[in-house]
Amino acid sequence: MRRDITRIFLKPLWRLALCCWLLSACLQAQALPFEDSMAQRTLACTACHGPQGRSGPDGYYPRLAGKPAGYLYNQLVNLQQGRRNYPLMQSLLAPLDDAYLRALADYFAALEIPYPPPAPPSADKAVLARGLQLVRRGDLDLQIPACVQCHGTALTGTQPSVPGLLGLPRDYLNAQLGSWQNGQRQAQTPDCMADIAKRLSDADVHALSTWLSSQTVPLVSRATAQKPPLPPGAKEIRCGSAPW
Ligand code: HEC
Numbered sequence: 376m377r378r379d380i381t382r383i384f385l386k387p388l389w390r391l392a393l394c395c396w397l398l399s400a401c402l403q404a405q406a407l408p409f410e411d412s413m414a415q416r417t418l419a420c421t422a423c424h425g426p427q428g429r430s431g432p433d434g435y436y437p438r439l440a441g442k443p444a445g446y447l448y449n450q451l452v453n454l455q456q457g458r459r460n461y462p463l464m465q466s467l468l469a470p471l472d473d474a475y476l477r478a479l480a481d482y483f484a485a486l487e488i489p490y491p492p493p494a495p496p497s498a499d500k501a502v503l504a505r506g507l508q509l510v511r512r513g514d515l516d517l518q519i520p521a522c523v524q525c526h527g528t529a530l531t532g533t534q535p536s537v538p539g540l541l542g543l544p545r546d547y548l549n550a551q552l553g554s555w556q557n558g559q560r561q562a563q564t565p566d567c568m569a570d571i572a573k574r575l576s577d578a579d580v581h582a583l584s585t586w587l588s589s590q591t592v593p594l595v596s597r598a599t600a601q602k603p604p605l606p607p608g609a610k611e612i613r614c615g616s617a618p619w
């Protein structure tokens with residue numbers, strides 16, 4: 376009898392408690408302000424470019440986080456104006472104005488996300504040695520300048536618009552150098568990277584991408600403020616996208 380009475384009184388009480396809880400949860404959900412942050416607005420971008428633009432799992436979608444703002448902005452303009460081609464992204468960029476492109480570039484440039492460990496080098500020593508030679512000293516006979524001349528001694532890029540070359544997957548490096556060779560990727564004229572890429576043989580592209588992708592990104596991965604001094608004997612090369 377006692378148990379029946381308890382049940383009769385408690386059942387409605389439980390129901391009431393449940394209703395109150397649901398109601399308060401609903402009210403709380405409604406009270407939460409809609410967060411109109413860049414993190415929210417860029418969810419469409421990070422669907423491909425990985426959380427916070429840390430790059431997709433396979434390296435096909437490039438990393439955005441921490442790249443120099445001027446470089447990212449130039450790429451958004453290049454994509455918008457057809458100097459680089461990726462239709463799925465271009466349709467997203469088409470309606471955006473210049474100020475918004477700058478805001479997107481500034482947002483991703485400011486994100487500090489650790490880099491994944493590099494790929495273990497899979498090539499033989501001669502290939503790696505050729506990659507290292509081109510990166511540090513270039514090849515005078517083939518008129519290939521040293522990559523460090525513009526990308527910085529630590530290869531982390533130079534402000535405001537030369538990107539770093541470490542922490543990029545080998546496939547991505549191959550694809551970008553290949554696109555410059557066949558005209559699919561262009562930068563503002565004079566397009567120094569197109570000239571450099573066209574002087575590289577397939578074997579040299581392979582050597583460069585293999586060596587670069589096997590290096591650890593330094594702890595200080597930000598682009599340096601200034602371009603290093605020209606190595607003795609090297610000539611100044613102008614780049615439309617990086618007016619020094
Ligand atoms: C459908 C997938 C997809 C979406 C969505 C997307 N991107 Fe991309 N994005 C790519 C791919 C693929 C590339 C590389 C294209 C190439 O190889 O030239 C790229 C390249 C870029 C680059 C050049 C990166 C570099 O290092 O050179 C920037 C900057 C960029 N995207 C920013 C954005 C922003 C900002 C958004 C959101 C407004 C966005 N992307 C949305 C797939 C996407």
Ligand code: HEC
Pocket residue numbers: 437446449450509510519520521522523524525526536537538539540543548551552561562563567568571583612613614616617
């Ligand atoms: C004269 C200056 C200069 C030299 C030397 C140079 N680069 Fe570049 N590089 C640039 C500039 C400027 C950009 C950005 C181009 C743009 O805005 O699209 C760039 C971009 C790149 C990119 C694209 C990176 C990305 O995230 O998409 C790759 C890859 C690259 N360079 C590889 C090399 C290699 C390899 C060498 C050496 C053989 C080299 N570069 C030498 C100026 C230079």
